[in-house]
Amino acid sequence: RSSSSSRGRGAGAKSKASRDVLNPEQTLEESSTALHAARAALTALEHQQGANTVANQAVQELVQADVVLTTYNVLGQEVHFNLDNLRTQGSLRHVKRYQVPETPLLQVAWHRLVLDEAQHCGKGLNIVAQMAGQLVADRRWCVTGTPIGPGGLQDIFGSLRALQAHPLSTPNIFRRLVSDPYMSGSYDGHRRLRTLIKPYMWRNSKATTSGDIQLPARTLAVAPLAMPSLERAFYDHVLGEARSARTALLRQQQEQQQHLTDGGQGDVGQRTKQEKGKGKQRAGASGSGSGTQKQDAGADGANDADGAGSTGGNGRGRGGRGAKAGGKGQVKVQGQELAAEEEEVTIRLKAPVRLVPFHTEGKPPSYFVHGGLVFTPVTVPYLKSEYGKDYDFDAPIPLLNQLFNGLPEAPDHQVVVLSQVLAAEVNIGYEELHNLKVESLNGERVTNMRRLVQLVDGCKSEWLSIVLENFQTVVLSAAKARSATPSILEMHCIPCDRSSDLKDL
Structure with a gap:
């Protein structure tokens, strides 16, 4: 460790210190105790004060310590003592009589910056991530057991911002490349999140750390808890209603299965003679x-x-x-x-005929693209590709209802959904729609993919009005959607606007 460094920020030189450890308020004492127990020879300093008039003295104290411990609350307060932030607040009518000193944390070039419980840098404390990203450090660590906490993807964005992981630390780029595709629920969004985040993550399992940390053996103890009479009565009531609902649902499914079986027996016409x-x-x-x-x-x-x-x-x-x-x-x-x-x-x-087929019998998926709107029929392979092996739990309830309880009205009846929207100028405002059942188009009911394509190709109206489930409506200019389709297909490398089974229309 050197007392000074030529590495400067702006025109001033920065003092050089060993490492800075940032903690939530609740874990500061725990980190300090663990540090003293591990290396008694290290000198540690708890930085509890903000910038003040004796900033130079605070800088010297930070430089002389081997490890500096502080909290996220202190870091959030000292963001107001950043000279860059003060310069961007706009010109004042009068020159300040008293100059605001810069925080000592920004006057030190750190060897290593460690953020404990880094998920707190996310949605709730984004000002902490902003300040952490402005600290000068050779190495940056974000330590957490829950990378995605209650803040969702904003927790990961806060960690990336603290790590200075450019360009993902830019809000617009992170939202466009990671957040929006992931929140759409598509498989590409999950794959993109894994691909972009994996280079910045290093996961330690119990097997890799067992040699360094001697963890005690796990013990399981069962502690039975007796409910008070009032809670027991309420619990029994809720349990009874749940069982009754489950019994009614199973009975309904059995009746529907029996109905399908009876309807599929064909001509039983050779009945008993009179x-x-x-x-x-x-x-x-x-x-x-x-x-x-x-x-x-x-x-x-x-x-x-x-x-x-x-x-x-x-x-x-x-x-x-x-x-x-x-x-x-x-x-x-x-x-x-x-x-x-x-x-x-x-x-x-x-076998009974199902509204949502369990397999496609080796046929390629059916699709239709118009104006950036992608339509496809619902099948079990499609649900697996969208929601994984637990599709029967993660898929939307309307689609699961069609899967388990839907009955076909005709042999060619299909559940057609708006799978996704390929963003373009013609469909601005509808980018977030995905996997919604298509009810009708320009007042005509959509019963299968062929009927949808016929209605779109034969549209003579000025507008395409597509009614989805829950009365959501998509309205596009018919002429603009038709003219924009070729460029959208070329942009997304899609060879044709429809699958092979729909080309004869």
Whole structure:
């Protein structure tokens, strides 16, 4: 450590000190205790005062210490004693009678700047990140266990600003390259965040630090807590409502599944023939005793008599095969013995048709781009690409409702969504829209991609009015959207405005 340095900021030279450690107010005492326990030979100074009239004396104290500890609160206060900030406040009517001294922290060239709990430099204390970025230091560290805290991406931006990680430390560039794509929820936004932030991050796991820090073994202790009677009653009430709602939801899904299965059996038209002639009647079981017969017109015939009976046949069907039901014997109905004859019944089975398909059967994704608006049908592979393997939890509720509960109204029925908006002058103001269901276009309902393309290509109106879910509406000039589409496609390297399955339109 040298007492002075030729490295200056502006016209003045800066004193050279070893390192400055910035802490939140709550961890200052903990850092000081840990420092004295680790290296008793180091001299540490707690910088608690702001700039004052004896700034030169404060600078000498900072230079003589091996480690200087201060808090974010002090750093936030001393930003007002930065000469550069004072010069940018505009000219005053009169010259100041008393000159404001510069903070001692800016008069020292630090060897290493360490920010503990660096997430506090984010949204809540952005003035701290501003001040930390103005400190002169050879090396900069931001130490945190939660890089993204309650402030979201602003916490990362505060750390980048303190690290002087240009150009990402510029607000407009960070918002354009990282924040906006990430908040749109697209996969490209997540990938871009990882790619841009990874060079600045160094993660230490327990395995890498176990040799340096002897951590005690983890112990688990179960401490049962008894709820007061009032809390227990409220908890039981909420739990009962949740169970009832879950039971009702499962019952509804079972009914819908049964409805799809019944509707997909095809022509069951080979039903039981009407009774003909001398008391002949079809039956799938034979029994004895007196009673009343109940028949089912499905695959299995059954006789329910008051006496004991034995089953004479069953029905089985799998994968579209025929189902055979019957047997020969005697059945007694209302005191009359009737002859039973065998009859074959064919039932065609197939998987239920889903509104949101689980796979695309190897076909490329379907899409349509017009005026920077990107449309695509919702499929499970698309949801996985947008929201990852936990798509059934992270995807928007309207799309999940269509996935689990939606029923197709026709074989070609699709859920069409506005996937994203490729920013251009023609669609200014709609850049944040993504993955919203398309309800109608110019008053015409959109039921699939082909219908959407037909409505756009055949539009004779001056405006394109697209109604999305929750009554959100996108209005574009039809002529401007049509003329801007080729340049938007070229800018984003998209070869065609529609997928191969829509080129015949």
